[in-house]
Amino acid sequence: GENVEQHPSTLSVQEGDSAVIKCTYSDSASNYFPWYKQELGKRPQLIIDIRSNVGEKKDQRIAVTLNKTAKHFSLHITETQPEDSAVYFCAASTGYSTLTFGKGTMLLVSP
Amino acid sequence: ETGVTQSPTHLIKTRGQQVTLRCSSQSGHNTVSWYQQALGQGPQFIFQYYREEENGRGNFPPRFSGLQFPNYSSELNVNALELDDSALYLCASSGASGGAQGYGTQYFGPGTRLLVL
Numbered sequence: 141g142e143n144v145e146q147h148p149s150t151l152s153v154q155e156g157d158s159a160v161i162k163c164t165y166s167d168s169a170s171n172y173f174p175w176y177k178q179e180l181g182k183r184p185q186l187i188i189d190i191r192s193n194v195g196e197k198k199d200q201r202i203a204v205t206l207n208k209t210a211k212h213f214s215l216h217i218t219e220t221q222p223e224d225s226a227v228y229f230c231a232a233s234t235g236y237s238t239l240t241f242g243k244g245t246m247l248l249v250s251p
Numbered sequence: 252e253t254g255v256t257q258s259p260t261h262l263i264k265t266r267g268q269q270v271t272l273r274c275s276s277q278s279g280h281n282t283v284s285w286y287q288q289a290l291g292q293g294p295q296f297i298f299q300y301y302r303e304e305e306n307g308r309g310n311f312p313p314r315f316s317g318l319q320f321p322n323y324s325s326e327l328n329v330n331a332l333e334l335d336d337s338a339l340y341l342c343a344s345s346g347a348s349g350g351a352q353g354y355g356t357q358y359f360g361p362g363t364r365l366l367v368l
Contacts, residue, residue: 146293174356183341183359184294229293238284238307239343239357241293 142167144232146242153220154250161245163230164212170232173206173213174239179226187228188215220249254278255344255360263366264332272327272363276344282306283325284357285317288339300325329365337367 143166153159165173174189190197190204190213197204201220206213217224227246231239254277264270276283282301286294296309300319314330323344329336339362345355 176359183361186356186358189356231293238296238299238309239286239294240296243293244291 142170142232142234142240144230144240144242146230146245148245149243150246150248152248152250155220155222157220159217159220159224159247159249161215161228161230161247162212163214163232163242164210165232165240166211167232167234168208168211169234170211172233173204174231174233175204175215176229176231176241177226178229178244184229217247220247222249222251225249255342255358257340257342257360257363259363260361261364261366263368265368266332266334268332268367269328269330270332270365272329272340272342272365274325274327274342274344274360276323276325276342277358280344280346280355280358281323282345282355283319283323284343284345285325285327286341286343287311287336288341288362290338294341297327332367334367337365339364 146163171192176184177187178184188202188204190206201218203216227244229244230242256275258273284299285297288294297311298308299306303319316328319325341362343357343359345357
């Protein structure tokens with residue numbers, strides 16, 4: 141089955157800096173890659189997703205890039221703010237809507 | 252916030268008991284997936300229901316079972332509870348067909364936190 145590796149497990153940045161979280165996947169059939177943000181005690185919330193026919197997608201301060209050849213994808217957050225502090229999960233799907241998640245990255249943005 | 256709701260929010264059971272968790276999907280969604288999230292881990296896929304039929308299952312034993320109703324709401328049942336079943340149980344709804352062509356975006360409910368003593 142699919143295996144998703146996520147790095148780093150924790151990331152500390154200063155407010156205004158950029159943050160990058162990287163994920164690799166094992167199944168070349170995976171074609172959908174969402175990113176979720178989970179605040180303490182709350183549900184995972186979709187923040188951005190990308191499909192395999194696209195190499196990059198951007199939404200305001202958040203962007204995701206996908207390299208199908210290398211089987212990795214990354215989340216980029218620019219101009220980080222304290223409210224960006226949360227756990228971020230990447231996931232991969234082979235098209236049956238079943239998501240395989242990474243283990244998460246705890247992002248801490250210090251004022 | 253999504254339109255996905257779950258009940259109850261918290262539950263305490265003892266080892267060997269049975270539990271039923273409930274999920275109401277977002278309006279217009281016909282697919283519900285269940286995940287188990289242990290503390291400090293990413294969600295792990297349990298199974299998915301599409302139009303009242305199981306449509307995929309993760310690496311969970313048969314004592315984890317489910318149902319989907321005609322209104323697309325869903326239940327997760329766990330029999331013979333074990334201590335390791337303590338976790339946050341999340342359901343997610345999507346509008347995908349559930350078939351080979353589907354990769355519908357999944358929206359999560361708030362979860363049910365289960366503690367097994």
